Amino acid sequence: MTDLHRLSIRELSEGLAGAKFSSRELTEHYLKRIAKLDTQVKSYVTVTAEQALAQADAADASIKAGIATALTGVPIAHKDIFCTQGIKTTAGSKMLDNFISPYDATVVAKGKAAGLVTLGKVNMDEFAMGSTSENSFYGATVNPWNLGHVPGGSSGGSAAAVAADLAPFATGTDTGGSIRQPASFCGLTGLKPTYGRVSRFGMIAYASSLDQGGPMAHSAEDCAYLMNVMAGHDAKDSTSVEKDVDDYVANLNGTAVKGLRIGIPKQYFNVAGLDADVKARVEESLKKLEEMGATLVEIDLNMTEAYVPTYYLIAPAEASSNLSRYDGVRYGYRAENPVDLTDLYKRSRSEGFGAEVQRRILIGTYALSAGYYDAYYVKAQKVRRLIQQDFLKAFELVDVIAAPAAPTTAYKIGANLSPVEMYLGDIYTIAVNLAGLPAINAPVGFDKDNLPVGLQLIGNYWSESQLLSVVHQYQQATDWHTKRAAIAEENA
């Protein structure tokens, strides 16, 4: 079969179970596509071909023996922020260019236990700081829809790999939009779960109170399959929540769109810099949901203006603390010939971290330092609580909240926005992380340059099933998620 990469996860699962093709055939098919097409897309940092084929053979044996799970033998790409035992884990940084993890992240271990086949590790902004994937030590990944544009970030490698059909689905992480925004830029479905739903153990930390892993795929149904593997309490992560997980696949038709109250925040649709095409596509998608029986309710989210400053204090503050562990001593990059310990610290960090990471360490260290801590960090935490309360008030009136995932479509590579311009592009995603809420991006059309536009739906805590279900039904009634970039149509 030459079009295995066009099959949904359910079709892959059924095809493997029914012996229409083997996991080895499927894995070889993807490895061939990666070898041929990823020279252009540049989504993989590491391709683990040998290990993938061994895992595929083991999966085929499990399927024959009748001990397979729904995903046994299905290939996946992991964001290079998830630790993988014996395989390089870089977080897109020179600092970790030589780092081979001695253990698997819980998400990776759960994937292995479910029989997933790891194709490799995909590119990202350094330590997940960025919105374009250009902040990677390994160079920029490109957007499969237009190779002159960025795929978004920080999970740009995950998004580009899936959009170009170089992996059926991928893991991502979202600290301030890094699943939803690249999903939006690349025409994919991506879910940022409630904080605490997916284990952060072995997921390299950026901002611990905001970081959350989640699935990126073509459709909500594909995401549901991966959520069934990723979600759940983990004794190794004290912030993972002891709460039963849903069967996200079984629940795909569990929420009726008929009668669903969708909140439309007034402030969100008046943001300066909201692109006209993005606005139009999002409004059309809401119209479609209305036709399907949903009710649109105008709401207020009065804290909108505080999102960017609050996030860009708290995230760098936590980052400065988390990244203090990279000292050139224990692991990672070490500067050569240090004259003393201070020189070793200074040069290892100056040479090992890129510009954006250093900028954030400086901002965060400043905000946490004596004399400024109360004025900045503590203040930001108070505003964070107000932002959360703003959402909770809204959820008394509506079931989900609609927003664009980003004010624009994918930027040109090298557009060279100033840091502040870049940060403003996160306006629609970061509040969700500050509040710890779940949110999903779904593709809803294209702009005048044929770049994808996404609709974001934000849910109340633990509403992952509801979000997946609403998008699934939208995708039953529309075909945006089935569109492919020209490069994805190429055969290996």
Ligand code: GLN
């Ligand atoms: N773009 C945001 C940032 O640079 C979000 C990144 C993320 O979610 N990891 O921090």
